[in-house]
Amino acid sequence: MKSYLFKNASELVTPKGTALKKGEEMRELTVIPNGCVITEGNRIKAVGGPEILQGLDEAEYIVIxxxxxxxxxxxxxxHTxxxxxxxxxEEFNWRLNGESYISIMERGGGIVASTKxxxxxxxxxxxxxxxKRLRSFANFGVTTVEGKSGYGLDKETELRQLEAMxxxxxxxxxxxVPTYMGPHEIPAEFKGRPDDYIDFCxxxxxxEVKERGLATFCDIFTEKGVFNIEQSRKFLTAAREAGFGIRMHADELFAGFGGAELAGELKVTSADHLLKISEEGIKAMRDNNVCGTLLPLTAFSIKADYAPARKMVDMGMGVALATDLNPGSCYSESIPLLIALSTIYMGLRMEEVVTALTLNGAAALGLAEEKGSxxxxxxxxxxxxxxxxHQFLTYHFGVNECVYTMSEGREVYRKQDIF
Incomplete structure (x- = not known):
């Protein structure tokens, strides 16, 4: 594998550490003017200013x-x-014409509409x-992406989604990072029988997911009309006992449902969405080191209130940011739009956004020891x-400024005519 030298950067900016950053810690970035990075194989060898280049034979490196x-x-x-x-x-345009996400779900739209x-x-x-979609992620600077099953809702298709990943x-x-999310919705075959569907999953x-090594995590949609607290506790506890990491979709649509509180109780790795999280839920997640993964593109798409990101961070929670690319509530992988919404409408500082999109995102996937900084x-x-x-990434809002992406020592995106 080739070795690279990145040099002469106007700014190198990174969080540091191997665990979730919470509260004020999310603002702690190392900023190096005239920054440089040296890689060797798939690892970072050195990070710093021009001093790390002393005695280096640049001819031995691919220089960026x-x-x-x-x-x-x-x-x-x-979270994708x-x-x-x-x-x-068509369903997206129904929403634009005044129908709510909930009403569309009630008439057979939503997740079930993607199943066929x-x-x-x-x-x-x-x-x-x-x-095609991985290439698009890379063009935005993404080097690690979580992917969920959950649109097959039967054994054959769920396994095929995971096999593709x-x-x-x-x-x-x-x-x-693959996630089995069979309990994403109740399929027609199990209509009115959510407990039976949980048993099926x-x-x-x-x-078979375990035997074939097809998933790292399991996830469930904990929400009114989908899976309740007891069903979620049963599924997640069993998944953990089977050796999987556990995650949740929680408190997205209805207040007072208690998803975040369950996330704290079970000490899941991440609870996601959280538009309707309570103060007790924030405390439960904070006190149990649960990452809150926030998905502002989805709130934007369904015209919902944004998750209370500023309140979460001020109360000492650690949050990550993700796109939630999916065919219904958020058909977008736009990192620039995500950054704009996070700063302008959710009140996060750009330093916090950097941490949320790097180290805390890695922590949400159990990868902070190897990725994210x-x-x-x-x-x-x-x-x-x-x-x-890095402040320009919100100032020049909605514009993709990424020109180069390296994933585990491999060049996966290089903008033409830049280097």
């Missing part, structure tokens, strides 16, 4: 001259559903569209942006 640009850790998109079949553009198309999608088709992970793309699907020994995940400092 970052003059006028900003170097950051590769971004971590820690990027393997699916079909689209729901996903079941009809072949493995080869999943691979083809998966490569496993095969893509063997190719030279960005890292995929646990007894029929999960053992520019430090010697960590995997060489690097993104270069054509801006003089």
């Amino acid at each position: 001259d970052c003059t006028g640009k900003t170097i950051m850790p590769g971004l971590v998109d820690s 559903h990027f393997i699916f079949g079909g689209y729901r553009a 198309a996903t079941r009809a999608t072949s493995l080869d088709e999943f691979l083809e569209v998966g490569r 496993a095969r893509l992970n063997q190719e030279d793309w960005i890292r995929i 646990l007894n029929e699907v999960l053992p 520019l430090e010697a020994g960590k995997l060489a995940d690097i993104a270069v942006f054509d801006v003089p400092n």
Whole structure:
């Protein structure tokens, strides 16, 4: 594997550490003018200013001259559903014409509407569209992406979604962290029988997911009309006992449901959405070191109130940010729009956004020891942006300034005519 030298950056900016940053810690960034990074194989060898170049034979490296640009850790998109079949553009326009996300779900739209198309999608088709979407993630500076199943809702399709991710992970793309999310919705075959469907997921699907090594995490949609607290506790506890990490969709649509409190009780790795989180839920997650993964693109798409990010951080929680790319409530992987919404509408400082999209995103996937910051020994995940400092990423809002992406020592994106 090749070794690289990144030098002359206007600014190198990174959090540091191997664990979730909480509260005020999220503002603690190392900023190095004229920053440099040296990689060796798939690891970072050194990070610093020009002093780390003394005695170095640059002829032995592929040199990336970052003059006028900003170097950051590769971004971590820690919540997506990027393997699916079909689209729901018509449904999106129903919402624009006044229908609520909840009413569309009640009339058979939402997640169930994607099930038929996903079941009809072949493995080869999943691979083809998966490569296209991974390329798009990389173009935004993303080096690690989580991907969930959950649009098949039957054994065969759920396994096929996860198999697609496993095969893509063997190719030279960005890292995929696969999540089994059978309990994403109650399929028609189990209508009115959510307890039976949970048993089906646990007894029929999960053992094969484990045997084939197809998932790192399990996830469940804990919400009114989907899976209640007891059903969620049962599924997540069993998944943990089977050796999986556990995550939750929680407190997205209804206040007082108690998803965040359950997340704290079970000490899940991450609870996501959290638009309707209570103060007790914030405290439960904070006190149990649960990452809150916030998805502002989804709130924007469904015209919902944003998660109370400023309150969460001020109360000492650690938060990550992710796109939630999916076919229904958020058909977007736009990191620039995510940054704009996080700062302008959610009240996060740009320093906090950097941490949320890097180290805390890695923590939400159990990868903070190897990813999420520019430090010697960590995997060489690097993104270069054509801006003089990280503040420009919200100032020049909605514009993709990423010009180079490296994932685990592999060059996965280079903007033409820049280097």
